[in-house]
Amino acid sequence: xxxxxxxxxDSVGQVFAALGAAVEFDDGWASIEAxxxxxxxxxxxxxxxxxxxxxxxxxxxxxxxxxxALPVVEALLAAAAAPEEPGxxxxxxxxxxxxxxxxxxxxxxxxxxxxRAQYLLADVQGGAVLLRAADAERLDPRCNLAEEPRxxxxxxxxxxxxxxxxxxxxxxxxxxRTGQIAGALEAALGLSVDYVxxxxxxxxxxxxxxxxxxxxxxxxxxxxxxxxxxxxxxxxADRGEAAFEVAAAKLRANMAVGVGAAVAHQVHGAIGFTxxxxxHPFTRRLWSWRSEFGADGRWAAELGAATAASDPDGFWADxxxxxxxxx
Numbered sequence: 001x002x003x004x005x006x007x008x009x010d011s012v013g014q015v016f017a018a019l020g021a022a023v024e025f026d027d028g029w030a031s032i033e034a035x036x037x038x039x040x041x042x043x044x045x046x047x048x049x050x051x052x053x054x055x056x057x058x059x060x061x062x063x064x065x066x067x068x069a070l071p072v073v074e075a076l077l078a079a080a081a082a083p084e085e086p087g088x089x090x091x092x093x094x095x096x097x098x099x100x101x102x103x104x105x106x107x108x109x110x111x112x113x114x115x116r117a118q119y120l121l122a123d124v125q126g127g128a129v130l131l132r133a134a135d136a137e138r139l140d141p142r143c144n145l146a147e148e149p150r151x152x153x154x155x156x157x158x159x160x161x162x163x164x165x166x167x168x169x170x171x172x173x174x175x176x177r178t179g180q181i182a183g184a185l186e187a188a189l190g191l192s193v194d195y196v197x198x199x200x201x202x203x204x205x206x207x208x209x210x211x212x213x214x215x216x217x218x219x220x221x222x223x224x225x226x227x228x229x230x231x232x233x234x235x236x237a238d239r240g241e242a243a244f245e246v247a248a249a250k251l252r253a254n255m256a257v258g259v260g261a262a263v264a265h266q267v268h269g270a271i272g273f274t275x276x277x278x279x280h281p282f283t284r285r286l287w288s289w290r291s292e293f294g295a296d297g298r299w300a301a302e303l304g305a306a307t308a309a310s311d312p313d314g315f316w317a318d319x320x321x322x323x324x325x326x327x
Contacts, residue, residue, distance in 0.1 A: 001058075008051075009058050011035065013066070021067035021281035025116060028070050037072060041080035048083075053167075053175065053234035060179025061230070064289075065187045067281040069148065071113035073176040078121055081165055081172070082130055087118030091169040093293055095124040103157045104131060110292070114151030115141055121169040128163040131155060144288040146281070167237055167246075173293035174250040175237065178230045181253040181289050185223040188264045188282040192216060196267050212267055219263040222256035229253065244306055251299035257290040 001009065015035055019028045040056060042048020049055070056076065063072050071090060078089025090112050097106010104124075108131065111120050119132045133139075135158040144150045167175070193216060196207035206212050226249075233249035236242035261283045265272045272279040290296075310318065 005055060005058050012059055013062050016062050016066040016068050019068055021069050023069055032070055032072055037076050038079035040076055042083050046083060053237040057179045057230055057234045060176050061183035064180030064183025067285055074112045077172045077176060081121050081163060085119050088116055090114060090117040090120045091173050092120050092122040093170050095122045099124060099160060102160055104160045105156050108153040110150040111153055113149045114153050115139060115149055123168045123170045128165045128168045130161040130163055131158060146284040146288045170293055171246045174246050175233055177289045177293050178249045178253040181257060181286060182226040182230045184282045184286050185226055185256060185260045188260060189219050189223050191279055192264045192267050215263045219260050222259045226253045226256045247299045247302045250294050254290045254296045257286045261286050
């Protein structure tokens, strides 16, 4: 991590640690706004930080590591895509409906923090569009397993604005969730290691039992793999087209959630499921984030299609040529 990213990590991490998973929107959003994260991906000549996806990954991982219960990553991504749009933005995986004559009728399902957003971005009919929340006919409040808002916004003949984006809303959301999963896995792993080293059973710490050590070693391997996949996908996005890397990273993160969350709860036993203990804010988010912006089947299908369509003789060489060490 270079000096600039280290400074970003230190300042953002300090604020996120103070907020945590229990913060209410009205109590915590001012602290997020003060960080200026919505300008992170904007160029310096537009008044932004001039950062890239590798810089954004620092924020994504910290948001996951501290289970921040605020729309930090969604607002960052929306502002980068539509910097001239005022207010808080969010992103949706897609729209269930149709556009006719630059008007949309249908539903934006599961919009993160849709009840707080002034506008939202989504992929539809081969491109990205912007919708204003004020044009929604109705908002149906919903939440995911972690009790984070995932609202349905219903539109009837609402105006849309088309956007030209290098990384569309769904892919950007997948990148963000991959980074958040990486951070949450790191936090859950840390809690698990601390617990087994402190908990004594049959006269010795749980961490001294070989089966526990093997399980945690597997957990650590999965966590490291997700961090590497997220870094690789963000590096590819900074270079340009990154559809293959985003698909691979999100699928790898989804797979790791199943292993990591299971091991974390196995080594903690019953205490890991209680609200009083600090594990559940991470595992409930991990289970939720696994299905958001592409569950396993979607990304596996995309990777399979891309591989099947490639030149079999040059696939490995092309794959290696796409890789680049993260900066």
